[in-house]
Amino acid sequence: MVRRELPKHQRDLIVERYQSGEGYKRISKALHIPWNTVKTVIIKWRKYGTTETLPRTGRPSKMYEKTRRKLVREASERPTATLKELQEFLASTGCVLHVTTISRILHMNGLWGRVARRKPFLTMKNIQARLKFAKTNIKSPKSTWENVLWSDETKVELFGHNSKRYVWRKNNTAHHPKNTIPTVKHGGGSIMLWGCFSSAGTGALVRVEGIMNSSKYQAILAQNLQASVRKMKMKRKFTFQHDNDPKHTSKSTKAWLHQKKINVLEWPSQSPDLNPIEHLWGDLKRAVHRRCPRNLTDLECFCKEEWANIATSRCAMLIDSYPKRLSAVIKSKGASTKY
Known part of the structure; x- marks a missing residue:
């Protein structure tokens, strides 16, 4: 849609009629020119004292x-x-x-093409549960979150770390071996890990052999839960956090936790952004893949070493900022957040 500029003789005529005392509407009706155009011409004449086309900064826009x-x-x-x-x-x-x-x-206008972030699908029930969790706990004291043992599982692939990596190279050397990142089909294998942490540091990190079910999950907790609590010198009446995976919420697992008198944090489904351990998983995977493991044995070994090397200050910082996560959920009315 191209703008058509009013000829100069018509602009002069508009000014002449205006000087003779005619109003915008009368000039518009007499010359069959839109009222806004008449107004623009007169404002420009009053401001600059001319009806000439003034110099422009560039080509006129094609768009209204x-x-x-x-x-x-x-x-x-x-x-x-x-x-x-x-x-x-x-x-x-x-x-x-x-x-x-x-x-x-x-x-x-401030709109830029960006890769869409992947977030869990949230039903209205999930959103309401997340909002309720955030509003219920937003005023909890700092000591509440310091006494929580956070846990989760994650999969680490041997060659599957898909973050971008930049290299310094000359033109036409993009395919030289030193300038490429080796990949294999299906990621070259992977391992499943269970880990936990608190504001006092990282706890156990265990490789899960095969497919984890309720009995295997309970065995992992039996061997590592209390040991991690003692290592981090947490209070006896700590709170244990895990998500709503079926093996976590099965009747046998609930019975086992009840028998051991372990207080479990009520958790809203589809809420990885509320679990600060997700940030530690990211730290762990980046650190491990910088060491370029050659096989699954190396991968497991490097994972355990790097998990133990995560600074206590990093863990404490994640817990100190936990109220901000809750505030973000409330601000988004239960929807996904940046965390």
Whole structure:
């Protein structure tokens, strides 16, 4: 949609009529020119004392301000729309633009193409449970979270760390062995780990052999739970946290925890962002893959070494900031957060 500039003789005529005492509406009706255009010409004449076309900073935009707002609104309401789809949307309004122009306009309005973050799917029940958990615990004292033993499982792949890695290289050397990251099909194998930590540091880290079920989970807890509590010198009446995985919430596991008189933190489903151990898993995987393990034995060994090397200050910082996680959940009304 191209703007058509009013000829100079018409602009002069508008000013002449205005000087003779005619109002905007009367001039508009007499000359068949939109009222807004009449107003713009007169304001410009009063400000600059001329009806000449003033120097511009660049080429006039092909898009009206109203159409620009439509584009920005469409992109905001449909964030997954491609540039091609936005181009087709504009074409349906009568405005034909190149995709690079559309991209530039969106950038000027603060909209940038970014990789969408992957977050757990949340039902309305999940959202309500998360919001209830956050509101119930937001005023809990710092000592409450310092006395929680946080736990979780994670899978670590031998060659599966998919974060970007940059190299310094010359042109046409992208495929030299020293400038590439080796990969194999299916990640080259992986190991499953169970671990725990508190504000006092990291606890046990155990490799899970085969598929974990309720009985195997209970055996891991029996061997490592109290040992970790003693290592970190936690209070006897500590609180144990684990998620709502079926092996964690099975009748036999609940009975085992009740028999051992272990207080379990009530946990909302689909809430990895509320478990600070997720940050430690990220730290662990980055540290391990920097050491380039060659086989699963190396992988397990490096994992245990790096887990033990995680600084106590790092653990304490994650727990100190826990109220911020709860505040973020409340602010998002139970939806996913940045954590």
